[in-house]
Amino acid sequence: MISERIRLAKALPTLIISALLCHLPVPGRAQAPAAGGPPAVPVSVAPVARKDVPNYLRGLGTVLALQTVQLRSEVDGVLLKVPVTEGQEVKQGDVLAIIDPRPYQAALDAAVARKQQDEAQLVAAKADVVRYTSLAARQVASQQQLEVAQAKDGQLIASIAMDEAQINTAKINLAWCFITAPFDGRVGLREIDPGNFVRAAEVSAVLPLSQLHPIAVTFPVPQDFLPAIQEALAAGRPPVLAYTSDDKTELDKGTLLTLDNAIDSTTGTIKLKATFPNARSQLWPGQFVNARLLLGTDAGVLTVPTAAVRHGQDALFVYVVQPNQTVTRKVVEVARDDGVNAIISKGLEEGQVIVTEGQSRLEDGAHVSIVKDASKEAANTKREGG
Numbered sequence: 001m002i003s004e005r006i007r008l009a010k011a012l013p014t015l016i017i018s019a020l021l022c023h024l025p026v027p028g029r030a031q032a033p034a035a036g037g038p039p040a041v042p043v044s045v046a047p048v049a050r051k052d053v054p055n056y057l058r059g060l061g062t063v064l065a066l067q068t069v070q071l072r073s074e075v076d077g078v079l080l081k082v083p084v085t086e087g088q089e090v091k092q093g094d095v096l097a098i099i100d101p102r103p104y105q106a107a108l109d110a111a112v113a114r115k116q117q118d119e120a121q122l123v124a125a126k127a128d129v130v131r132y133t134s135l136a137a138r139q140v141a142s143q144q145q146l147e148v149a150q151a152k153d154g155q156l157i158a159s160i161a162m163d164e165a166q167i168n169t170a171k172i173n174l175a176w177c178f179i180t181a182p183f184d185g186r187v188g189l190r191e192i193d194p195g196n197f198v199r200a201a202e203v204s205a206v207l208p209l210s211q212l213h214p215i216a217v218t219f220p221v222p223q224d225f226l227p228a229i230q231e232a233l234a235a236g237r238p239p240v241l242a243y244t245s246d247d248k249t250e251l252d253k254g255t256l257l258t259l260d261n262a263i264d265s266t267t268g269t270i271k272l273k274a275t276f277p278n279a280r281s282q283l284w285p286g287q288f289v290n291a292r293l294l295l296g297t298d299a300g301v302l303t304v305p306t307a308a309v310r311h312g313q314d315a316l317f318v319y320v321v322q323p324n325q326t327v328t329r330k331v332v333e334v335a336r337d338d339g340v341n342a343i344i345s346k347g348l349e350e351g352q353v354i355v356t357e358g359q360s361r362l363e364d365g366a367h368v369s370i371v372k373d374a375s376k377e378a379a380n381t382k383r384e385g386g
Helices: 002-023 102-137 143-176 223-234 374-385
Strands: 041-047 049-071 077-081 095-099 178-180 185-187 207-222 239-243 250-259 269-276 288-305 316-321 327-337 341-346 353-357 368-373
Touching: 041 316, 049 185, 049 223, 049 239, 049 269, 049 341, 095 207, 102 143, 143 178, 207 223, 207 250, 207 288, 223 250, 223 269, 223 288, 239 269, 269 288, 288 353
Parallel strands: 041 368
Antiparallel strands: 041 353, 049 207, 049 288, 077 095, 095 178, 185 207, 207 269, 239 250, 239 288, 250 269, 288 341, 316 327, 316 353, 327 341
């Protein structure tokens, strides 16, 4: 018993030293939190990188037909035929509706006949003028008879001019019986069916027509960007991208057409108009889209994902991951943030690793465990797609 106690006494210092050595830090190796301390916080990270960042000006846009018209009858009559279907693509000059042309053809024929009649009478009147002029010179006919003949000649000339005007009017009315497309476009839903009597004074249109290829998008932007927009327009027609309302899917690529001639004083914005080819018909009148106007590109700037930047009480900051798996809070200055990338003007260096998700549970010096590396995911996606 005594010998057993002696052996334990001799071994005790060795056990204590071994235990202490187990808890001493090893240089170059990440240290786990002390037993009983808070667990490591799972986070996602991304590197601070240099890249070219497009400078997009964003706005909520409304899609509009480049041209639209409500086709109404210009004459009274029975709608005989609508030789197009609803939703049909038509070309400029195609006949879209036919009003009964027979009354207007008859009016044209009557006007032509009256002109012919007056022209025949004019021939006789001119002969009378020649005859009475000769007779009056020989004092066989009176001066009054000559003046009457000259007056009739002038009257018939005026009648023929009126006949020509009536013929032109009859031709216009006859042409209006055939409603044609003023431009290439898509026919909308018909509002009046064949067989109905239509009047020129009616408010209802026979059918609408809209030009969808190309198509237009209008969107407001803050007035402070007006000089930059004018500079971009002076250099050419800057590109505009149209995205879905969730800002994830690109619908079409177009160009800026023009800007409005006045700033909206109630909102401090100016409206821009862009045109898009709309070859796949993904843009439709009345649709809301997210428009992005490219004003230029910032080349080789230091960037981090927008999600990495946090708002403090008096400054912006990010969490930088240290080699020992702890984080340090770094105050940064952001030159520009487009919602995807934040351009850092001060506070970070290229190659540093920053936290992009999980910041809500962090504080300066907290231990973290990386569950997702944005740079590796991007590289893997590129390899899979390549």
